[in-house]
Amino acid sequence: MPNITLTVNGTQHHLDVEPRWLLADVLREQLNLTGTHLGCEQGVCGACTILLNGRPARSCLTLAVTADGADIVTVEGLAKDGELHPVQEAFWQEHALQCGFCTPGFLMTSVHFLNENPNPTRPEIREALSGNLCRCTGYQHIVNAVERAAETMRKGANHAISQD
Amino acid sequence: MAVHESWIGKALPRVEDRALIQGQGQYVSDIRFDGQWVMALVRSPHAHARITRIDTEAAAALEGVRAVITARDMEAMRRGLPESGPVAPPALAYEEVFYVGEPVAAVLADNRYLAEDGADLVQVHYEPLPVLTSAEQAAKDEVILHPSIGSNVFDAFHITSGDGREALKQADHIIRATLQMGRVSPQPMEPRAIAASYNPVDQTLVVYHATQSVHRAQERIAEITGLDKDHVRVIAPEVGGGFGVKNGSYPEEALVTYLAKHFKRPIKWAGDRFEEFLSTSQEREQTHHVELGLNKDGTIVALVDTYYQDNGAYPGGGAMVSRNTARNLPGPYRIPHMHIDGYTVFTNKVMQRPYRGAGRPQGHYIIERMLDRAADELGLDRVDIRMKNLIRPDEFPHRTGTDSVYDSGDYPADFSDLLELIDVPAFRRRQQEERQKGIRLGLGLSNCVEISAGFGFEGVRLTLMEDGRVMLATGATGQGQGHRTALAQIAADALQLPVERIVVMEGDTARIDKGIGTFGSRTIIMAGNAATMASEGLVAKAKEMAATLLEAAVDDVVFSEGQFSVQGVPSVSMDWTALAERVAQTGETPLSHEDVFSSGVATYGFGSHAAIVRVDEKTGETRIERYVIVHDTGKVVNPLLANGQVIGGTVQGLGSALYEEMIFNEDGQPLTTSFLDYRLPGATESPDIEIHHRDYPAPGNPAGYKGVGEAGIIPSQAIILSAVEDAFNDRGLKLDFAPVTPARLFQALTREETK
Numbered sequence: 001m002p003n004i005t006l007t008v009n010g011t012q013h014h015l016d017v018e019p020r021w022l023l024a025d026v027l028r029e030q031l032n033l034t035g036t037h038l039g040c041e042q043g044v045c046g047a048c049t050i051l052l053n054g055r056p057a058r059s060c061l062t063l064a065v066t067a068d069g070a071d072i073v074t075v076e077g078l079a080k081d082g083e084l085h086p087v088q089e090a091f092w093q094e095h096a097l098q099c100g101f102c103t104p105g106f107l108m109t110s111v112h113f114l115n116e117n118p119n120p121t122r123p124e125i126r127e128a129l130s131g132n133l134c135r136c137t138g139y140q141h142i143v144n145a146v147e148r149a150a151e152t153m154r155k156g157a158n159h160a161i162s163q164d
Numbered sequence: 165m166a167v168h169e170s171w172i173g174k175a176l177p178r179v180e181d182r183a184l185i186q187g188q189g190q191y192v193s194d195i196r197f198d199g200q201w202v203m204a205l206v207r208s209p210h211a212h213a214r215i216t217r218i219d220t221e222a223a224a225a226l227e228g229v230r231a232v233i234t235a236r237d238m239e240a241m242r243r244g245l246p247e248s249g250p251v252a253p254p255a256l257a258y259e260e261v262f263y264v265g266e267p268v269a270a271v272l273a274d275n276r277y278l279a280e281d282g283a284d285l286v287q288v289h290y291e292p293l294p295v296l297t298s299a300e301q302a303a304k305d306e307v308i309l310h311p312s313i314g315s316n317v318f319d320a321f322h323i324t325s326g327d328g329r330e331a332l333k334q335a336d337h338i339i340r341a342t343l344q345m346g347r348v349s350p351q352p353m354e355p356r357a358i359a360a361s362y363n364p365v366d367q368t369l370v371v372y373h374a375t376q377s378v379h380r381a382q383e384r385i386a387e388i389t390g391l392d393k394d395h396v397r398v399i400a401p402e403v404g405g406g407f408g409v410k411n412g413s414y415p416e417e418a419l420v421t422y423l424a425k426h427f428k429r430p431i432k433w434a435g436d437r438f439e440e441f442l443s444t445s446q447e448r449e450q451t452h453h454v455e456l457g458l459n460k461d462g463t464i465v466a467l468v469d470t471y472y473q474d475n476g477a478y479p480g481g482g483a484m485v486s487r488n489t490a491r492n493l494p495g496p497y498r499i500p501h502m503h504i505d506g507y508t509v510f511t512n513k514v515m516q517r518p519y520r521g522a523g524r525p526q527g528h529y530i531i532e533r534m535l536d537r538a539a540d541e542l543g544l545d546r547v548d549i550r551m552k553n554l555i556r557p558d559e560f561p562h563r564t565g566t567d568s569v570y571d572s573g574d575y576p577a578d579f580s581d582l583l584e585l586i587d588v589p590a591f592r593r594r595q596q597e598e599r600q601k602g603i604r605l606g607l608g609l610s611n612c613v614e615i616s617a618g619f620g621f622e623g624v625r626l627t628l629m630e631d632g633r634v635m636l637a638t639g640a641t642g643q644g645q646g647h648r649t650a651l652a653q654i655a656a657d658a659l660q661l662p663v664e665r666i667v668v669m670e671g672d673t674a675r676i677d678k679g680i681g682t683f684g685s686r687t688i689i690m691a692g693n694a695a696t697m698a699s700e701g702l703v704a705k706a707k708e709m710a711a712t713l714l715e716a717a718v719d720d721v722v723f724s725e726g727q728f729s730v731q732g733v734p735s736v737s738m739d740w741t742a743l744a745e746r747v748a749q750t751g752e753t754p755l756s757h758e759d760v761f762s763s764g765v766a767t768y769g770f771g772s773h774a775a776i777v778r779v780d781e782k783t784g785e786t787r788i789e790r791y792v793i794v795h796d797t798g799k800v801v802n803p804l805l806a807n808g809q810v811i812g813g814t815v816q817g818l819g820s821a822l823y824e825e826m827i828f829n830e831d832g833q834p835l836t837t838s839f840l841d842y843r844l845p846g847a848t849e850s851p852d853i854e855i856h857h858r859d860y861p862a863p864g865n866p867a868g869y870k871g872v873g874e875a876g877i878i879p880s881q882a883i884i885l886s887a888v889e890d891a892f893n894d895r896g897l898k899l900d901f902a903p904v905t906p907a908r909l910f911q912a913l914t915r916e917e918t919k
Contacts, residue, residue, distance in 0.1 A: 018277070020277065021277070025276075025277075028194075029196075029275070033187070034187070034190070034191075034193075034194035035186070035187015035188065035189075036187070037191070037193075037353075037354070037404075038193070038436075039353050039354075039355075039437065040436075040437040040838070040839050041436055041437060042437060042838050042839060042840065044838065044839035044840060045353065045437075045839055047353060074187065075185075075186065075187035076186065076187045076188075078186070079186055084182075084185070084186075088185040088186065091181070091185050092177050092178070092181045092182065092185055093177050095177060095178065095646075095804045095805065095808050097181060097184055097185065097644075098405075098644035098645065098646070098808060098812060099352070099353065099354065099402070099403065099404045099405040099643055099644030100180070100181070100184030100185075100189050100402060100404070100644065101191065101352075101353040101354040101402075101404030101405060102353045103184055103185060104187050107185065122852075123848075125847075126847040126848045126850075127847075127848055129846075129847035130846050130847050130848045132846075132847070133353065133839065133844050133846060134353065134847075135351060135352055135353050135405050135407075135812075135816065135844065136353075136405055136644050136808075136812045137808060137811065137812050137815075138811040138812045138813075138814060138815030138816070138845075138850055138853065138876075139815065139845075139846075139847040139850045140811050140815075140850070140852050140853060141808060141811070142847070143847065143852075
């Protein structure tokens with residue numbers, strides 16, 4: 001069984017993984033990071049989105065062995081020392097989640113998007129979120145939340161998610 | 165502490181969210197029991213076939229596979245599932261399969277990968293049988309699916325009000341149409357899942373269940389396993405959306421719970437998206453043959469409707485949907501005479517069961533589309549015909565003729581407000597201007613009544629915890645609605661406590677003995693009123709306790725501003741925390757009170773919706789430019805959550821109006837079994853929705869709450885078809901099928917051209 005190294009939310013792990021295991025399953029089953037959800041296992045719904053070397057990736061379409069050596073951030077890595085990331089805070093304040101199942105994927109997508117585009121328009125936000133499906137909210141409050149987070153982040157300190 | 169303000173009515177962010185946004189929410193798929201086996205299923209690839217042989221040896225021999233179960237080997241798997249109506253499906257099919265996706269064998273293994281490997285190795289031999297994919301065809305009974313019923317029509321009903329069909333003779337005009345709705349797959353983002361662990365020593369079964377009703381699941385599981393109900397604990401942890409389809413009996417529930425007890429091993433099944441498309445119940449599929457009789461001025465005289473609901477292979481909860489469709493046919497309009505014949509029919513598809521709306525969208529779709537059709541044919545305005553027939557406030561209580569008594573609100577005023585917000589004359593001018601440039605805009609209008617609750621009960625148990633916080637337990641399990649926040653707001657007001665001092669526990673049979681569950685937009689109405697009643701009971705008990713502790717007569721104890729004090733001696737007082745401490749010190753059992761709210765009175769919310777769409781004639785794509793709602797949701801507990809429900813429901817409905825349709829071929833094969841083929845609305849397709857509240861408290865329950873969960877989804881199919889037709893009103897476009905996908909629009913336009 002191949003042995004791989006993953007740095008997840010700043011912690012390095014050496015793991016024996018079967019070549020066919022998905023990264024999502026390794027995160028969930030071996031590292032017990034169950035915040036990354038499996039919604040479709042077809043790469044459509046985006047619930048399993050993580051940051052892989054700083055970029056959003058579908059962990060349900062990624063074989064864990066191909067991520068050997070990667071830096072990974074999951075939803076569990078967003079808050080720092082009990083302080084929520086501005087995107088998390090905004091999702092909370094704007095009621096951007098109902099059942100919460102899709103939420104980790106939306107958060108990871110939004111965090112990356114706002115790092116790339118700190119001052120987006122609503123259509124740009126909707127475009128950025130178009131790879132994530134939500135069945136509860138109708139998206140409107142999610143768009144509100146991303147707008148709010150953008151404003152907070154523009155005003156505030158650097159909230160870039162780093163891998164160190 | 166100052167607690168004078170009212171928590172009810174505050175747009176409070178949810179107490180649920182802190183865990184969920186940090187990935188700490190625990191869903192069934194996140195549960196892991198030590199030593200658990202994971203289940204994968206072998207499902208039928210045929211819509212209707214006889215099983216001739218099942219070979220399991222190769223699967224059973226695979227390393228990591230612990231057991232392979234068929235109903236041929238394990239007789240208990242043949243038993244009909246509980247709560248399933250006149251034809252109960254078995255846990256595993258053993259002679260005949262009736263739909264693609266029906267479970268035939270179960271493989272238990274150390275993990276999902278191995279279980280699926282095992283499932284691949286199970287060889288099932290089938291002899292195909294004739295397949296029924298059309299309800300109207302099936303109703304002819306040329307092939308009978310379940311001989312024990314004697315007909316494929318397993319539920320037929322006939323409703324007559326006023327003079328019924330005869331009244332059509334009184335009408336100046338009769339508008340006739342055949343209107344259809346395609347099959348919708350509800351698709352919560354969390355697929356169905358269940359995990360169970362059995363303790364043979366005390367013979368107890370703990371079940372983690374993505375269900376909308378822990379208590380009904382508990383009853384079913386007790387029946388399945390033969391355990392005493394008290395030995396079955398059902399916990400719904402976080403549930404990732406329900407929308408009705410996580411509310412009933414399924415084969416996987418029987419398999420996981422029975423096998424966990426049988427093997428004395430924890431067993432878990434977490435369905436994947438493909439299984440969600442194949443095996444989770446669906447809805448909406450109906451064909452209506454409608455006649456609407458009207459006078460020259462557009463006044464409705466009579467509605468006559470014969471319809472068929474394609475219910476799939478088993479009853480499920482389908483008859484309820486069909487009957488609720490009839491109840492909703494009048495919508496908010498005055499219809500003096502009606503005759504309705506409803507037929508619910510078996511076909512070889514996965515069963516239908518209530519999905520958000522559950523007959524409300526279907527009924528409204530028919531009356532709203534018929535009003536459009538009537539206006540067009542009589543040369544009336546689509547606005548005027550609605551205004552003329554809307555029930556006026558002075559007509560309340562209004563008996564609809566279909567078992568409802570509308571009681572509150574002001575439908576014409578709300579509709580007028582909507583028209584003003586939209587500015588219909590200005591829109592008509594813009595529509596003409598844009599049309600000159602080749603841009604097609606359309607306006608859709610729809611009114612709807614949301615009938616909620618009106619049956620059964622719900623309970624709330626309050627317990628004063630040692631630290632002075634109050635635990636609120638209810639059986640009304642949520643799936644994302646935010647009950648833990650809303651119910652806390654209600655109890656906080658009654659207990660005069662800050663909202664953060666109320667801890668809501670939902671979805672655990674160990675916390676409260678009885679409950680019905682969350683569906684039909686009932687929880688705030690039922691559990692909300694129960695929370696107030698239980699709070700009053702707890703205050704009464706606390707007063708008694710305070711009287712003892714303060715050495716006063718009970719009648720002299722005053723409860724005010726969260727303080728128990730002796731009348732005339734305000735300096736002698738204690739709050740909930742002090743009371744809880746003293747109770748703990750005395751070693752007495754914590755103060756607790758349970759109360760139940762029962763009511764047979766439904767609530768009647770109301771909404772006027774308008775949609776402006778822009779249709780690309782070349783691609784057939786419909787985009788929503790503007791969507792406005794004037795909404796009566798009764799007394800609002802939390803506007804943030806109420807609006808979340810309305811927006812979410814509306815967008816979900818836009819899916820079934822524009823994109824979502826389960827397609828089956830003539831062999832009964834579902835062709836749309838992924839999010840690539842079955843398209844949900846995404847962020848770019850969904851509009852921002854404007855909601856304007858006109859809230860009239862419900863007269864039928866003490867707090868005045870009305871349902872809100874289904875409000876948004878009710879008019880969606882009607883309104884979008886109405887709007888798209890309006891975009892082509894110069895060409896007399898008529899749409900008779902929802903959803904209006906680009907392909908269906910193209911076909912309809914082509915049909916018009918060839919006329």
